[in-house]
Amino acid sequence: MGKLVPITGNYAVAYAAKMARVQVVAAYPITPQTSIVEKLAEFIESGELDATMIRVESEHSALAATFGAALAGARAFTATSSHGLLYMHEWVHWTSRARVPVVMAIVTRTIGTPWNIWPDHSDFMDQRDTGWILGFGMDNQEVFDLTVQAFKISEDPRVYLPVMIGLEGFILGHTTMPVELPDQKELDDWLGPRRQGYVIDGREPLAIGNLAWPEDTEEMFMDIQKAMEEAKQVIKEVDESYGKLTGRKYGGLIQCIGCSNAKYVAIAMGAWAGDLIEAVQRLRDEGYPVGVVRIRFVRPFPIEDLWRIINGVKGVIVFDRAISFGAWGQIYTDLVAGLAQYTRNLPVISNIVAGIGGVNVTHTDFYKLVKNFVDIVEKGEQPPVFTWYHRR
Amino acid sequence: MVGQDLIIEPIKYRVPLSKPKKGVAGKTGFWRTERPVVDKEKCVKCWLCEIYCPVDVIRVEPETGPTIDYDYCKGCGVCSNVCPSGAITMVPEE
Structure with a gap:
C-alpha cells in the first residue's frame, strides 16, 4: 500500500520523478526555477535517488542536456x-x-513584461504547437500521478513523444496537501x-x-500527428492501469463531474477547475443542470471525448487562463474548431478569459459567471461569445 | 549511459536519423570555386592539412606526400591556411 505524505505540488513532482527512477536531471538554478529540482538535488545528495544532476548555464542548455541524456x-x-520555458523553446521542438521520450514539469506562470511571478497558463499554452504531449493537474495528488504516468506515456512505442506536465505556480507549487505515494516496488513493476x-x-x-x-x-x-492520435488511446490505457494500481482513475484525457444529465457544461483546466467544481456543485444544489469537464490533456486535444459530452447540450462555457491575443482563449478555439467536424448546429458556446497574471478567480466568481450564462441562454438570448472577466 | 535497464523498441515512425557514409550528399567537390594544389617539393609532411581538413579528404603518405580527393573537396582553403611551408595554393576553378 502507498503512504500519505503532506507535500507541495513542487515536491509532488520531485517525488514522482524520484519514484520513476530518473537517471539524469538537468537544471539551471535561478528564478524561475522551482523547488522541484532543489528537492531532486537533495534526493541525489542523500543517496535516495541514483541519478546525475547536471547544473547547466541556462534553461536552453537544461533541455539540451536532458535531450542528450x-x-x-x-x-x-x-x-x-x-x-x-521560453528560453528553452528551440529545444522543446527538437x-x-x-x-525522444522526455518528461518535463512546467510550474506555470505568466510571461513578462510587466515582470510578474503569479500563475496563469500563458507559458504552458504557448507550447501547444511543439509536438509535446501536454497534461495538466488540478491538485498535488494528480500532479504526482500525472508526472509518473508521463514517463509511461512518453516511452510507449506508439507515442515516443516528450510530455510536459503543468501545475500552477504558488496555487499548487507552494501549497501543501496530503499526497499518497504508491509502493515503490509496485510502481517499478x-x-x-x-x-x-x-x-x-x-x-x-x-x-x-x-x-x-x-518531403x-x-x-x-505527419508521423508526429499520427502519434498524437495514438497517444489518446495510450493515455486512456495508462489512466486505466494506474487506476488499478492506486485506485485513482481520472477518466483519461478529460474528467467529467456531473456530466451525465447536464444541459450545460463548464470547461476548465488546472487548479481553478477545483473552484469551478465547487461553484457548479452549488448551482446543481439550486437545480441548475450543469456539469464540469476538466481538461487533463490539451495535446492531443480530446475532441472525441468532448463531443460525447457536448452532443445534445444547450450551452458550453469555456474558461481559459491564457489568451491568444487577437483571437480567444486557446481551449475555446480548439474546442470550436474541433466541434465543427461533428455538427453545423453548435450549442451556444461562450469563452471567458480570466485569471491572467495571477488575478484570483474564486468559486464565487465561477458561480456568478456560470449562473449568468445559463440564465441568458434559458431566456433564449445570446450571451457574449467572448468576455475578458476582470475585477480588482 | 546504455545500461541493462534499457529496452530499445524500434520506432515505427520516421525519425531524423542518418548513418554517416562517404558521398551520401553527392559529389560535393562540385561546390568548389577554388582548388587546393599541392607543391610536393615544398611539403614537409607535417600532416597538418590532413588533421585540419574539415571533410577528411586529404591523406598524407611518407613517400608521396598529400593527395586530395577532389570529388569531395569543397575548396574551403583551410589546408592552404594551416600549411607551414606554403606548399598548398588555392587556384581558381575554370
Missing part, C-alpha cells in the same frame, strides 16, 4: 517555468521531432524499464537532425 538511453527529467526507439551508441556513428528534403521533413511531421 535521453538520447543516450537515460530516463531524463527537467522542470522549468515561464521565461525559463526533442519532439527527434521522437507498473512503469517498467526505460524504453525508447533508438539510442546513441559511441560504437556506431549516428547523425541526428541532419539536413532533410522537404522527408513533412513526412516526419
Whole structure:
C-alpha cells in the first residue's frame, strides 16, 4: 500500500520523478526555477535517488542536456517555468521531432513584461504547437500521478513523444496537501524499464537532425500527428492501469463531474477547475443542470471525448487562463474548431478569459459567471461569445 | 549511459536519423570555386592539412606526400591556411 505524505505540488513532482527512477536531471538554478529540482538535488545528495544532476548555464542548455541524456538511453527529467520555458523553446521542438521520450514539469506562470511571478497558463499554452504531449493537474495528488504516468506515456512505442506536465505556480507549487505515494516496488513493476526507439551508441556513428528534403521533413511531421492520435488511446490505457494500481482513475484525457444529465457544461483546466467544481456543485444544489469537464490533456486535444459530452447540450462555457491575443482563449478555439467536424448546429458556446497574471478567480466568481450564462441562454438570448472577466 | 535497464523498441515512425557514409550528399567537390594544389617539393609532411581538413579528404603518405580527393573537396582553403611551408595554393576553378 502507498503512504500519505503532506507535500507541495513542487515536491509532488520531485517525488514522482524520484519514484520513476530518473537517471539524469538537468537544471539551471535561478528564478524561475522551482523547488522541484532543489528537492531532486537533495534526493541525489542523500543517496535516495541514483541519478546525475547536471547544473547547466541556462534553461536552453537544461533541455539540451536532458535531450542528450535521453538520447543516450537515460530516463531524463527537467522542470522549468515561464521565461525559463521560453528560453528553452528551440529545444522543446527538437526533442519532439527527434521522437525522444522526455518528461518535463512546467510550474506555470505568466510571461513578462510587466515582470510578474503569479500563475496563469500563458507559458504552458504557448507550447501547444511543439509536438509535446501536454497534461495538466488540478491538485498535488494528480500532479504526482500525472508526472509518473508521463514517463509511461512518453516511452510507449506508439507515442515516443516528450510530455510536459503543468501545475500552477504558488496555487499548487507552494501549497501543501496530503499526497499518497504508491509502493515503490509496485510502481517499478507498473512503469517498467526505460524504453525508447533508438539510442546513441559511441560504437556506431549516428547523425541526428541532419539536413532533410522537404518531403522527408513533412513526412516526419505527419508521423508526429499520427502519434498524437495514438497517444489518446495510450493515455486512456495508462489512466486505466494506474487506476488499478492506486485506485485513482481520472477518466483519461478529460474528467467529467456531473456530466451525465447536464444541459450545460463548464470547461476548465488546472487548479481553478477545483473552484469551478465547487461553484457548479452549488448551482446543481439550486437545480441548475450543469456539469464540469476538466481538461487533463490539451495535446492531443480530446475532441472525441468532448463531443460525447457536448452532443445534445444547450450551452458550453469555456474558461481559459491564457489568451491568444487577437483571437480567444486557446481551449475555446480548439474546442470550436474541433466541434465543427461533428455538427453545423453548435450549442451556444461562450469563452471567458480570466485569471491572467495571477488575478484570483474564486468559486464565487465561477458561480456568478456560470449562473449568468445559463440564465441568458434559458431566456433564449445570446450571451457574449467572448468576455475578458476582470475585477480588482 | 546504455545500461541493462534499457529496452530499445524500434520506432515505427520516421525519425531524423542518418548513418554517416562517404558521398551520401553527392559529389560535393562540385561546390568548389577554388582548388587546393599541392607543391610536393615544398611539403614537409607535417600532416597538418590532413588533421585540419574539415571533410577528411586529404591523406598524407611518407613517400608521396598529400593527395586530395577532389570529388569531395569543397575548396574551403583551410589546408592552404594551416600549411607551414606554403606548399598548398588555392587556384581558381575554370
